[in-house]
Structure formats: structure tokens, C-alpha cells
Amino acid sequence: MSHPERDTRQSIVDTAERFFRDIGYQKTTVADIAKSLRMSPANVYRFFDSKKSINEAVLARFKGELEEVLSAIEAEPRSAGSRLRDMLLAVHRINQARFTDQHRMQEMVCAAMEESWDAILGHIERLDSILRGVVVQGIANGEFRDIDPVAATRCIRTAMIRFHHPLLMAQCEKMPGPSAEQMIAFIMCGLERPPAE
Missing domain, CATH: 1.10.357.10 (Tetracycline Repressor, domain 2)
Incomplete structure (x- = not known):
């Protein structure tokens, strides 16, 4: 059974972790994560209220x-x-x-x-x-x-x-x-x- 909201949250976390490993968490921006997922930053903020929560x-x-x-x-x-x-x-x-x-x-x-x-x-x-x-x-x-x-x-x-x-x-x-x-x-x-x- 598919859970689109949970799946999207998981994709955001997966992508953030990849960026953290590659360039470091301080250099990673919400815009980087959004661009990688072909989303807008505003859409990422629908799932996480801040970069800190990611x-x-x-x-x-x-x-x-x-x-x-x-x-x-x-x-x-x-x-x-x-x-x-x-x-x-x-x-x-x-x-x-x-x-x-x-x-x-x-x-x-x-x-x-x-x-x-x-x-x-x-x-x-x-x-x-x-x-x-x-x-x-x-x-x-x-x-x-x-x-x-x-x-x-x-x-x-x-x-x-x-x-x-x-x-x-x-x-x-x-x-x-x-x-x-x-x-x-x-x-x-x-x-x-x-x-x-």
C-alpha cells in the first residue's frame, strides 16, 4: 500500500543525508534538496517546517x-x-x-x-x-x-x-x-x- 506523504518525507530525508555526506550539512540548503527532487523549496516546507527539522x-x-x-x-x-x-x-x-x-x-x-x-x-x-x-x-x-x-x-x-x-x-x-x-x-x-x- 502506497503512502505518498510518508514516501515524500522519506525521499527528502534520503536526499538530505546524501547531500550531508557529499558536501556537509552546513553547506546543504533546502533549495539543493528541492532541486534534486524536482520540487520547489515551498513544497519541501510542506513536509518539514525548517531545515533544522530535516x-x-x-x-x-x-x-x-x-x-x-x-x-x-x-x-x-x-x-x-x-x-x-x-x-x-x-x-x-x-x-x-x-x-x-x-x-x-x-x-x-x-x-x-x-x-x-x-x-x-x-x-x-x-x-x-x-x-x-x-x-x-x-x-x-x-x-x-x-x-x-x-x-x-x-x-x-x-x-x-x-x-x-x-x-x-x-x-x-x-x-x-x-x-x-x-x-x-x-x-x-x-x-x-x-x-x-
């Missing part, structure tokens, strides 16, 4: 793909600790693969973080929710210490920022510091309940 739609899709990977790991029937390790490593590996060769998309994500776009704030909330779900399960089954899961989740995200934030990943690449695996092991030591003596 940017946020591209970013939401970009981040949504990552959230799907994490949700799939969260649902696996295994220990909370092993799932949390894999989730943190997955975020690092996916972002590393995306941003190593896609500097213009890195530029868009960094700007989104600086401008606190709704899409990035929503992504952080969803990321925290997924991580928190695993932390809560680990506390409930005795794998993790009895800690505040909200504070623990925020600490985990903050500890991993060097390995997840596109700008910091690039800036810290040659600086001395732990590997992502070492940082994850350190985080797990802080969470795990020590064995009974």
Missing part, C-alpha cells in the same frame, strides 16, 4: 539504527554483564566505523550535540533507558552491586564518552589512554558484586 530527521534515523542494535543485544537471554559489555563495545565500534571515513556526518552529529537538538537529546534518553534496563536486571539477579541504576547509567555513559562522541574519538585517537575494552573492564569492576569471601 537535519533532526536525518540524525534520528542515523541514531535509530544504533538503538536497534542495542535493543537486540538487550533482549538476548544471557547475563546482564555480558550484554552490557557487548552494548558498550557495539556503540564504540559502530561509531568508529561511521565516523572514521565520514567526516561530514561527524560534523553534523557534533553540531547536533553542541546545539542540543531534540533528536540528540532523545537519543541520549533512549540510550540511557536501554543501558539502565540491563543495569536494573544485573542488580536484581545479584550480578551487580545494589546501586542507583539511574546514577550508574549516567556514570557509564560519561566514562565511555571518549569512545562514543565522534569529535572526542578523533581528538583522543593518538593520546595516551585506555582502550575501549580496558575502559569497559574498569566499568564492570565498579558494577560487579564482589564474590563472597
Whole structure:
């Protein structure tokens, strides 16, 4: 069944993302997107009220793909600790693969973080929710210490920022510091309940 309005919105987002990758989101104009789609800029504005809303739609899709990977790991029937390790490593590996060769998309994500776009704030909330779900399960089954899961989740995200934030990943690449695996092991030591003596 065809949904013309949804299909047009999708085409606008697809075209915007292509321009963002090719020339960068700051240089991309609504007129560029409209011309590529053989539409008028006014027609594009029927579907998105501003260029910022197009940017946020591209970013939401970009981040949504990552959230799907994490949700799939969260649902696996295994220990909370092993799932949390894999989730943190997955975020690092996916972002590393995306941003190593896609500097213009890195530029868009960094700007989104600086401008606190709704899409990035929503992504952080969803990321925290997924991580928190695993932390809560680990506390409930005795794998993790009895800690505040909200504070623990925020600490985990903050500890991993060097390995997840596109700008910091690039800036810290040659600086001395732990590997992502070492940082994850350190985080797990802080969470795990020590064995009974």
C-alpha cells in the first residue's frame, strides 16, 4: 500500500543525508534538496517546517539504527554483564566505523550535540533507558552491586564518552589512554558484586 506523504518525507530525508555526506550539512540548503527532487523549496516546507527539522530527521534515523542494535543485544537471554559489555563495545565500534571515513556526518552529529537538538537529546534518553534496563536486571539477579541504576547509567555513559562522541574519538585517537575494552573492564569492576569471601 502506497503512502505518498510518508514516501515524500522519506525521499527528502534520503536526499538530505546524501547531500550531508557529499558536501556537509552546513553547506546543504533546502533549495539543493528541492532541486534534486524536482520540487520547489515551498513544497519541501510542506513536509518539514525548517531545515533544522530535516537535519533532526536525518540524525534520528542515523541514531535509530544504533538503538536497534542495542535493543537486540538487550533482549538476548544471557547475563546482564555480558550484554552490557557487548552494548558498550557495539556503540564504540559502530561509531568508529561511521565516523572514521565520514567526516561530514561527524560534523553534523557534533553540531547536533553542541546545539542540543531534540533528536540528540532523545537519543541520549533512549540510550540511557536501554543501558539502565540491563543495569536494573544485573542488580536484581545479584550480578551487580545494589546501586542507583539511574546514577550508574549516567556514570557509564560519561566514562565511555571518549569512545562514543565522534569529535572526542578523533581528538583522543593518538593520546595516551585506555582502550575501549580496558575502559569497559574498569566499568564492570565498579558494577560487579564482589564474590563472597
